[in-house]
Amino acid sequence: MHDLSSLYFCRQVITDRIDYKGTSTFPPQSSSGMRVCVGWRQFLLFVTLVFFVTHFLSVLELHQNSNAKDSHQKKTRKFDHLVFGPAAGEGLPNRLQCKGIKALNKTHISSVFNISDTRGGDGVAFVTVFTVYNSSVDGRASDSSIVGKVLYNKVERSMAVLNTFINFIQMTMPQSNTIILTDPASSLPLKQNRVMVYPIQGEYSRNKLMLQRIRSYIAFLEEKLEEQSRKPGQISHFIFTDSDIAVVGDVGQIFSKYENFHLALTFRNNKQQPLNSGFIAVRGTPDGILRAKIFLEEVLNVYTSKYMKASRMLGDQLALAWVIKSHASFDAKEFSRHEAFLEEIGGASVLFLPCAVYNWTPPEGAGQFHGMPLDVKVVHFKGSRKRLMLESWNFLNSSSSSHDLSDMLCLILSSGRTKYDF
Template identity: 80%
Template sequence: MRVCFGWRQFLLFVMLVFFLSHLLSVLELHHDPTSSHKTKSKKFNHLVFGPAAGEGLPNRLQCKGNKALNKACVSATSNISNGGDGVSFVTVFTVYNSTVGGTSSESTNVGKVSYNKVDRSMAILNTFINFIQLMMPQSDTIILTDPASSLPLKRNGVTVFPVQGEYSRDKLMLQRIRSYIAFLELKLKEQLRKPGKRINNIIFTDSDIAVVGDVGEIFSKYGDFDVALTFRNNKQQPLNSGFIAVRGTPDGILRGKIFLEEVLKVYRSKYMEASRMLGDQLAIASVVKLYTSLDAKAFGARQPFLEDINGASVLFLPCAVYNWTPPEGAGQFHGMPLDVKVVHFKGSRKRLMLESWNFLQSSSSNDLSDMLCLVLRSGRTKYDF
């Protein structure tokens, strides 16, 4: 009897310890149930720096603070012309507030400038144009927009082209593909009216990119492709839609149009639930997989390659060079390639795009590589954009 009574006391003691520890955990959770979430989602109104990724790795930008120890791309003072001639950068952009330059309770300070939501969107668009005109001065920029959207944008080398469609936030990615198709149809009609007229090569991009190298070289460097896409080592989303190039020939434009029409068809039939974002990337990947036997291994390499897709010659370019994303996303563990041509400030990195341009303009050396060190060292936290 004594033995049984002793075991009962022991079991009661164990149960009491378990109950008290569980109770303490619950009390701690109720005391601050979102503490871990707050830590992860906290936003800052300034850049937060860390060591530059890729230290010691070959063919990667090496930095000491914001000073580049080796040089990436080309200097912003070299005034690129090779490849810049005959390239049109085309983006889709609209505003959702008619009050531009007005006051707003949701303001953001970047340097000495305060922006409301619309103003900072316009600042990003202007910075997008600034990088293009600095790095590829012989190119032009075309803004496809909602006819109801009055863009306060008057700049040399920039054309605002209204395209009818549905530009709500939930349908913007879908409308972007439609607008690209409408633009290519316009170019085909121009060819019919004026046979033999020279058409620029076309690069469709997001408006939150910075061109930091000569991307026009792809049209002479990689053979007679019709369409170019950028790929990354990501099994779920191997292709990014933020950079799509189309060769400016009648055949190239026609095949580019047919390719995007196929993407739009797949988008509507399979990915409408992702129409706010990612739907276009999933649709592009679906079309590519439909006509090729490409697998994850093909997208894991860094070398460009060609594939025939529904009659179009499609060039696949590595995101690491033509669509590189700052730390907090792709590339953060391996640093920045020295031959990077496009930096994509996707998501919460918009502040970093404006800060980078301000840094470049204020730098006495006007050194693009130093600016890229600023980009490489930042981005390890969420910003307020």
């Protein structure tokens, strides 16, 4: 019978001769057998230590994953009501200054004329691509949203954004027209004056909508070329935009201020995506329409050959940038400027307008954290800012308030950094 206190756990190891600085650590044989024995108490202590360390590391990893998940949830949290923060641009010259949602100075637009009295927009039509996805409605409460006192499902919410887009245009440029390019299968219940639904065949699925948008623009311009050949002399300029913008100034002035361009794009100081496709202006002359069509056909060709993996989003903007930058005479450093400039691109005279004025988005885009310029003309509610678009319109038209356009812009500036529910 062995005494437990004298038991050892032993193993056989083979050791090789090791010379360290010329000194033999082991006997001079090439190899030898050696028994290494460990007492059972030491062995149990070792096993316990390994278990403890393994358990501690597992708990630590779980805690880190939990913190990362909580952090991600906080970053992606979306609100179903407006959340206000400090307005960017405080103390900067030529920027809107706000105290809460009250403007301390006025934008150039509202200080020059009363929007309700302006006759701006003669000979200008806004063109947008829009369709409705009826399959998205399933009646669940989580798919419904309340804005003010109105409850919307997903389709109604999309239509509310479209109607607000039209309302801003008709308020700011009441003599302009709005044209909705859409899937012939879509039924759009639009009853406003100076609004026309223009069906164009195509692929309007969510994954191909940005691609279809360019195709629809091209098809529309082809139709206008044919119309002009039948009725020469009738000129109407076109501004192609996303439907989630608010026109807060007379953008039609660009056609008289800059007389020599065929089409206009908006730019920002962003190396990867310097051009935003949400605003494209086309001069309504036969030459302007033709050159704009040819330009967009080149963009479409680049889109389908190089950027189909980004067909749902960004592909059109990447294709636009490729077409512009591929011309040897173009200097990409121009995108770091803050003023409009003109360039010849493939036979078309292209006017580049700063996003900060003609396509301002809170808070995205280089330089836009520095506040809102006083001469801003277009506010783009892209991404998760659609609620802010509806809330802004309701705020401006509330019968119980005396807020003007500059106050509404302060509301946008103070709450535009937040992610909302739609």
